[in-house]
Amino acid sequence: MAGIAAARSATIDRARDPSWAERLLAFAERSHARAAALIVVLSLACFLPGFASLQPMDRDEPRFAQATKQMLETGDFIDIRFQDEARYKKPIGIHWMQAAAVSAGEALGVPQARTTIWLYRVPSLLGAIGAALLTYWAALAFAGRREAFLAASFMAGSVILMVEARLAKTDAMLLACCVAAMGALARAWLARALPRQPTRTVLIFWIAVALGILVKGPMVVMFTGLAAAVLSIRERSAAWLRGLRPWLGLAIILVAVLPWFVAIAWKSGGEFYRLAVGDDMLGKVTTGQQKHGAPPGFYLVAYFATFWPAALLAAIAAPFAWLHRHEDWAAFLLAWVVPAWIVFEAVPTKLPHYVMPLYPAFAILAVRAMTEGFVGPHRPGARLAYLAMPFIPVGLTAGLCFGTWMLDRTLPWAALPFLLAACGAAIGSWLCFSRAEVTRAALVGVVAAPILAIGVFGFAQPVLQSLKLSPRLAAAAEAAGCPGAPVATLGYREPSLVFLVGTSLDMLETPQEAADFLSQPGCRVLLVDSRFEPAFLQLLGERVTREPAARIAGFNINGGRRTDIGVYRAGR
Numbered sequence: 001m002a003g004i005a006a007a008r009s010a011t012i013d014r015a016r017d018p019s020w021a022e023r024l025l026a027f028a029e030r031s032h033a034r035a036a037a038l039i040v041v042l043s044l045a046c047f048l049p050g051f052a053s054l055q056p057m058d059r060d061e062p063r064f065a066q067a068t069k070q071m072l073e074t075g076d077f078i079d080i081r082f083q084d085e086a087r088y089k090k091p092i093g094i095h096w097m098q099a100a101a102v103s104a105g106e107a108l109g110v111p112q113a114r115t116t117i118w119l120y121r122v123p124s125l126l127g128a129i130g131a132a133l134l135t136y137w138a139a140l141a142f143a144g145r146r147e148a149f150l151a152a153s154f155m156a157g158s159v160i161l162m163v164e165a166r167l168a169k170t171d172a173m174l175l176a177c178c179v180a181a182m183g184a185l186a187r188a189w190l191a192r193a194l195p196r197q198p199t200r201t202v203l204i205f206w207i208a209v210a211l212g213i214l215v216k217g218p219m220v221v222m223f224t225g226l227a228a229a230v231l232s233i234r235e236r237s238a239a240w241l242r243g244l245r246p247w248l249g250l251a252i253i254l255v256a257v258l259p260w261f262v263a264i265a266w267k268s269g270g271e272f273y274r275l276a277v278g279d280d281m282l283g284k285v286t287t288g289q290q291k292h293g294a295p296p297g298f299y300l301v302a303y304f305a306t307f308w309p310a311a312l313l314a315a316i317a318a319p320f321a322w323l324h325r326h327e328d329w330a331a332f333l334l335a336w337v338v339p340a341w342i343v344f345e346a347v348p349t350k351l352p353h354y355v356m357p358l359y360p361a362f363a364i365l366a367v368r369a370m371t372e373g374f375v376g377p378h379r380p381g382a383r384l385a386y387l388a389m390p391f392i393p394v395g396l397t398a399g400l401c402f403g404t405w406m407l408d409r410t411l412p413w414a415a416l417p418f419l420l421a422a423c424g425a426a427i428g429s430w431l432c433f434s435r436a437e438v439t440r441a442a443l444v445g446v447v448a449a450p451i452l453a454i455g456v457f458g459f460a461q462p463v464l465q466s467l468k469l470s471p472r473l474a475a476a477a478e479a480a481g482c483p484g485a486p487v488a489t490l491g492y493r494e495p496s497l498v499f500l501v502g503t504s505l506d507m508l509e510t511p512q513e514a515a516d517f518l519s520q521p522g523c524r525v526l527l528v529d530s531r532f533e534p535a536f537l538q539l540l541g542e543r544v545t546r547e548p549a550a551r552i553a554g555f556n557i558n559g560g561r562r563t564d565i566g567v568y569r570a571g572r
Contacts, residue, residue: 019437019440021439021440021443021444022439024038024443025146025149025150025439025443026146028145028146028149029144029145029146029149032145035136035145035148035149035152036133036136038149039129039132039133039136039149039152039153039156040129040132040133042132042153042156042157042446042450043128043129043132043156043165044129045450045453045454046156046157046161046162046165046449046450046453047125047128047129047161047162047165047166047453048125049450049453049454049456049457049458050166050453050456050457050458050461050462051118051121051125051165051166051457052118053461053462054117054166054457054461055117055467055468055470055471055496056117056168056470056471056495056496056499056500057167057496058470058494058495058496058557058558059494059495059496059558060167060169061117061120061167061168061169061496062117062470062494062495062496062498062499063082063087063495064094064095064098064120064168064169064170065098065117065120065168065499066082066083066495066498066499066503067080067081067082067087067095068095068098068099068102068120068168069102069114069115069499069503070082070083070503071095071099072099072102072103072114073114073503077092077095077096077099078092078260078263078264078267079264079267079268080092080095080264082495082498083498083503083505083507086268086271086272086275088264088268088271088272088274088275088276089275089276090170090215090216090217090276091213091214091215091216091217091257091260091261091276092214092260092264093170093173093211093214093215093216094123094169094170094173094215094216097123097173098119098120098122098123098168101119101120101122101123102114102116102119102120104119105119115499115500117168117499120168121165121166121167121168123168123172123173124164124165124166124167124168124169124171124172124173125165125166125172126173127165127172127173127174127175127176128156128161128164128165128172128175128176129156129165130173130176131155131161131172131175131176131179131360132152132153132155132156132161133152134176134179134180134183134360135148135151135152135154135155135179135360135363135364136148136149136151136152137180137183138179138180138182138183138186138360138364139151139152139360139363139364139367141183141186141187141190142186142329142333142364142368143364143367143368143371147367147368147370147371148367150367150370150439150442150443151360151363151364151366151367152363153443153446154307154309154310154313154314154362154363154366154367154442154446155359155360155363156446156449157309157310157445157446157448157449157450158306158307158308158309158310158359158449159305159306159307159308159392159449160306160307160352160353160356160359161175161356161359162449162453162457163353164353164356166457170215170216171216171353171356173215174212174215174216174219174220174357175356175357177208177209177211177212177215177220178208178212178219178220178223178224178357179357179360180204180205180207180208181204181205181208181209181212181220181223181224182223182224182227182336182357182360182361183204184201184202184204184205184208184244185205185224185227185228185244185332186332187201188201188205188240188241188243188244189231189240189328189332190328190329190332191243192235192240192243194243195243196243196245197243197244197245201244202243202244202245202248202249203252205224205244205249206244206248206249206252206253207252207256208220209221209224209249209253210252210253210256210257211256213253213256213257214256214257214260217276219357222340222343223336223340223357223358226335226339226340226343227332227335227336227339227340228241228335229339230334230335230338230339231331231332231335234331234335293348293349293350294348294350296345296346297345298345298350299341299344299345299350299352299354299355300345302352303315303355304388305352305392306352306353306356306359307359307362308392308445309389309392309426309429309442309445309446309448309449310362310363310366310442310445310446311362312385312386312388312389313366313370313375313438313441313442313445314362314363314365314366315385316369316375316379316382316385316386317365317366317368317369317370317374317375318365319374320365320368320369320372320374320375321333321334321365321369322334329368333361333364333365336358336361337358337361337362340355340357340358341355341358366442370438370439370442375438376433376436376438377433377434377435377436378436382433383433383434386429386430386433386434386441387430389426389427389429389430389433389445390423390426390427390430392426392452393419393422393423393425393426393448393452394423394426396419396452396456397416397419397420397422397423397455400412400415400419400456400460401416403464404460404463404464407464407466407467407554407555408463408464408465408466410463412455412459412460412463414459414463415455415456415458415459415460415463416455417455418451418452418454418455418458418459419452419455419456419460421451421455422448422451422452422455425444425445425447425448425451426445426448428444429441429442429444429445429448432444465554466553466554466555467554467555467557468554469492469494469552469554469555469556469563469565470494470496470497470499470500471496471500472552472554473489473492473497473500473501473527473552473565473567474497474500474501476549476550476552476567477501477525477527477567479549479550480525480549480550480567480569481523481524481525481569482523482571485522485523485524485525485569485571486504486506486517486522486524486525487501487502487504487505487506487524487525487526487527488505488506488507488508488514488517488524488525488526488527489505489506489507489508489526489527489528490508490509490510490511490513490514490526490527490528490529490532490536491528491529491531491532491565492527492529492556492563492565493507494556494558497527511532511535511536511538511539512539514526514528514532514536514539514540515536515539515540515541515543518540518543518544518568518570519540519543519544519570520570521571522571523569523570523571524569524570524571525567525568525569526567526568526569526570527565527566527567527568528548528565528566528568529563529564529565530563530564530565530566533566544568544570544571545568545569545570548566548567548568549567549568549569550566550567551564551565551566551567552564552565552567553565
């Protein structure tokens with residue numbers, strides 16, 4: 001209690017002599033427009049560095065982008081395909097958004113828009129910014145503007161959202177849908193004494209659920225449904241959900257999602273549901289799909305890295321939720337997090353972004369506990385635990401220096417000032433925390449996030465040329481061949497190569513197929529992994545030039561090995 005009193009006293013003293021942190025929060029507190037503007041600026045500072053220069057990240061991102069590109073090529077916006085293979089894993093929503101972004105890019109004159117990966121990332125960028133803004137809106141149901149702004153800042157600066165904002169996938173947009181739905185559900189729960197909820201709350205909830213279903217199927221229903229079920233059990237009644245007007249919601253969902261789900265069922269002969277539900281969703285529940293299996297506890301460990309810089313503050317705040325579990329606000333946050341977390345820990349397939357829709361609840365809990373003076377060095381072990389704050393920037397700095405040296409025999413010199421500044425800010429955050437300046441510690445940590453993003457994504461990432469195999473191979477293939485020449489690859493089969501070279505890229509299986517391909521008449525280009533070159537050259541004989549036009553060496557992240565690829569041409 002003495003520690004809490006000291007923390008509150010420190011807050012009063014700072015109010016008399018405000019620091020830069022207090023002035024910033026006071027500025028954000030004056031109006032929703034100011035808070036939203038600051039959140040957008042912070043989000044852009046965290047998400048834009050490296051947004052265009054980062055290569056297509058294998059394997060999921062280029063699969064999504066390539067499927068969208070094929071929709072633009074064929075004019076078929078119902079079916080989802082990767083080359084000739086049906087890609088029936090996720091619904092259509094993100095592909096429509098990506099297609100709209102690329103079409104806008106073409107209309108604005110962006111060169112080679114259909115192979116410009118950053119255009120496909122625009123929906124993820126908008127989803128990430130939207131998620132930060134919606135965290136602010138959701139937090140307003142639990143706290144004031146100041147606390148809501150800080151919660152949104154925690155989300156905007158989180159490592160996981162900085163990553164997902166740069167990937168042309170579903171997860172950033174799903175997060176925005178989930179936060180909107182949970183924010184509306186929170187308002188319905190906290191005002192459940194009302195016979196009817198405001199129309200705005202009802203529409204936000206059901207539109208967010210409908211859009212979430214179009215983006216990633218039943219995930220948004222799982223998050224909202226688990227929370228609603230737990231709260232109804234606590235209340236011993238589900239009558240409070242009537243305020244959300246379920247029949248209106250069902251109509252909104254059917255109007256939004258039914259046309260495409262019927263169309264794809266007809267188009268695929270029901271195959272979409274067999275693959276999306278039977279293979280993809282149930283496969284993840286029963287087995288660790290695509291080498292992503294991990295034991296229970298994985299998400300707890302990953303949380304401290306993926307929710308940096310706010311992870312430690314939220315962890316210290318966790319007992320606060322349990323102490324107040326009988327209060328409506330804490331009951332909702334616990335219902336948001338606990339059942340879904342248990343489900344994800346129990347499922348064999350585990351990826352860090354699966355639990356990302358739970359992180360806004362952690363952010364809201366952290367700021368609520370900070371406001372009450374619960375979070376601070378007076379908590380048992382908190383001062384020592386917060387020493388881990390610099391681990392992420394220090395670890396990334398060391399890892400990037402080691403990686404650039406081992407792979408490319410260079411160092412990320414331009415990135416080092418920013419990386420070291422982020423390390424310094426993280427250390428400064430710990431110093432503030434140790435002096436019971438918790439709000440300042442939180443904001444210093446948030447400031448460290450865009451500095452780290454500039455260093456990692458803006459300056460260090462472009463230096464790692466060894467990791468940019470597909471862009472370099474695509475450029476070499478274009479330089480070696482004739483315009484429109486057929487291109488094939490043997491051994492290197494990453495989806496990013498298909499996206500960059502073209503849908504017609506021929507994925508060969510054997511050296512014999514490679515030799516036959518290059519021996520055909522006309523100008524053509526062949527990419528051969530060095531593992532297959534001896535057999536390929538033996539079969540090729542003297543039919544065409546045996547010397548490669550170029551060699552591209554690098555490191556394949558997915559294979560976890562160094563790769564050396566010969567670029568062969570014929571008929572030029």
